[in-house]
Amino acid sequence: MRDWARCEADVVRLMNRHFTRGRGGARIQHIVVHYNDADGSVEDVWNWWQTRKASAHYQVESSGRVGQLVWDRDTAWHAGLWSENLRSIGIEHANRRDGTISEACLDNGAHLVAALCRLYGLGRPQWNVNVFPHCHFASTSCPGQIYGSQKDAYISRAQLWYDRMGAGGAASASPAPTAPSSDIDSLAREVIAGKYGNGDDRRRALGANYDRVQARVNEILGTGSKPRTRAVDVDALARAVIRGDYGNGEERKRRLGANYAAVQRRVNELLS
Template identity: 50%
Template sequence: MKNWATLEADENRLMNKHYSAGRSGRKINKVIIHHNAGNLTIKSIWDVWQTRQASAHYQVDSNGRIGQLVWDRDTAWHAGNWDANTTSIGIEHADISSKPWRISEACLDNGAHLVAAICHYYKLGRPVWAKNVFGHKHFSSTECPASLAGSQHAAYMARAQYWYDRMSGTKPAPTPPAKPTPPAPKPSANIDALADAVIRGEYGNGEERKRRLGANYAAVQKRVNEKLGIS
């Protein structure tokens, strides 16, 4: 990507058909991610779409290079759903294997960075799955985006959020530290003296006695019972 802040791709190879000019007055409110079902490049996916009625706004190659094929202001034919098409940016990702489907680390990182950049540029907020980032399968009967909704999903979304936080200059709220567990009182060596104090009524009864004696409760109560002849 030449410029993440302005969404300037490494290469512009714009479609001459199989997209719709404009967005029918709709606003962009989400990103929809796809996989190529093959290790395609910016040029080869452009070639595929010359004979197939489909397109997407961006292609992320396996080496991480990003191409723009449809301007953001126009509607790409990628989701199989007109409402989703007019309100989304579609991103394709090249696969490096098919059994199972998997994308490269470079493709994952730059694809996630692109999601973050789009969310930042269009003020969509921090990338959140099924809120402002979706898989193709949310809108059509398909397994696309394959690993990006499966084995590589968590890593992809974590990177998207990481890059968004970097771009926006914000940090997610830290997880509050766990409250330290107070140390258990050390058992007293003078159980006999504590038992005498309990018998004198100095430690109350029931829950109050348990609370005040803490870790010594069981041993002291046993000694109290012995002193009182209670079996």
């Protein structure tokens, strides 16, 4: 988030359809939590909602990146009941295949809940008081494990951020918890797949997890400074080269080191 206190998202990608301007005189009273049933980005959900008559105010990606798709002052089509749409804010979360969300998504999703509760005077976050799962209003499995195995962790984190934000400071002054090793591995593999871009874009998207994720990327690809006990993933390295992660010419040779010849052969195979 650019500004937690004012709930200014990292990116704004406003819907051009499937929402309603204004709230019909209703006041924001609570937050409804959703999951994508997919590992979606801000851009993904914007595209999905072009043909599906649905929307939400925010999307939280697996990296923790937050996007705003409908202004808080307007009505998103998300809860399944029009009366609830009018008086709620909808937050979507990217999820894994098993319905769980990453640590970065959980932390920033919960932080966003806390920030909205502060901004609109909704009180300390509590399930089924001022924070509701989508399944409370509709017959659906949404929001997956956010209201299952991660239910307590999610609301506890929201309460932690709410308390910190009321303790006299900008919540962003306290570093967000970093992801556990299992999530670092998942994030690293998503980086290798090209999901988080390069350079400053990758650093910004991964936030506090950047150093650990990049170190794990280097381990998987066999380019770190420590001796490797695992075989180098030549295919993954080749795909990273094709994306431009390792530059050209002498720079590529230097960065790939002893793996250069094998990787370059695989690059040539993939491009042939």
